[in-house]
Amino acid sequence: MKVAVIVAHPDDETLWAGGTLLSHPQWQVFVASVCRGDDADRAPKFTNALQVFHAQGAMATLDDGVEQTPLNEEALKQTILRLLPPIKYDLVITHDPSGEYTYHLRHIEVSKAVINLWNDQQITSKELWTFAYHDGNKKFYPRAIHDASIKSPLSLDIYAIKHQIMHEVYGYPLDGWEVKTTPMTEAFWSFTDTNMAKKWLESGRVLS
Numbered sequence: 529m530k531v532a533v534i535v536a537h538p539d540d541e542t543l544w545a546g547g548t549l550l551s552h553p554q555w556q557v558f559v560a561s562v563c564r565g566d567d568a569d570r571a572p573k574f575t576n577a578l579q580v581f582h583a584q585g586a587m588a589t590l591d592d593g594v595e596q597t598p599l600n601e602e603a604l605k606q607t608i609l610r611l612l613p614p615i616k617y618d619l620v621i622t623h624d625p626s627g628e629y630t631y632h633l634r635h636i637e638v639s640k641a642v643i644n645l646w647n648d649q650q651i652t653s654k655e656l657w658t659f660a661y662h663d664g665n666k667k668f669y670p671r672a673i674h675d676a677s678i679k680s681p682l683s684l685d686i687y688a689i690k691h692q693i694m695h696e697v698y699g700y701p702l703d704g705w706e707v708k709t710t711p712m713t714e715a716f717w718s719f720t721d722t723n724m725a726k727k728w729l730e731s732g733r734v735l736s
């Protein structure tokens with residue numbers, strides 16, 4: 529099973545899909561992060577996290593400043609295609625078009641770009657999953673969406689490793705947002721039909 533995980537930042541792969549990756553050691557995983565390849569702190573931590581997942585990966589250096597200036601969609605797509613080995617994937621996993629929490633533009637942009645690349649067959653994959661989390665409009669830490677296509681409560685062993693990657697590999701403090709947010713249940717919207725994913729994106733994520 530060849531799997532590509534395409535995220536905005538180093539740590540998104542762990543936060544939103546880390547337990548799922550750890551639960552499938554037979555998957556051949558490639559993780560692409562479009563930002564922070566030039567972050568002297570985060571970039572080496574990403575490499576270390578990939579070792580725990582037995583995954584390959586690559587990072588780019590698209591803008592991730594506090595202003596969150598919108599990215600050019602074409603440049604973002606080209607960056608993703610440049611990072612990703614051009615093979616046929618069984619599964620591509622990326623952000624939800626809602627961005628998991630309120631409000632992260634980079635997550636939203638990556639989601640749209642990947643869904644469009646898949647729909648245009650510039651990325652070939654049998655299936656596409658997007659993360660499925662929400663924060664109740666900032667009311668709580670992001671949690672799995674109840675009626676998502678796939679919901680996987682993590683075993684304590686798997687959750688412990690995921691937690692350890694966040695705290696010890698990425699070095700986030702135990703009382704910080706990142707570790708507290710680390711979901712114990714992972715959830716995804718799953719698609720096998722590129723048109724369906726595209727329509728879902730354009731209709732504001734309403735599944736018919």
Ligand SMILES: [Zn+2]
Pocket residue numbers: 536537540635
């Ligand atoms: Zn992120």
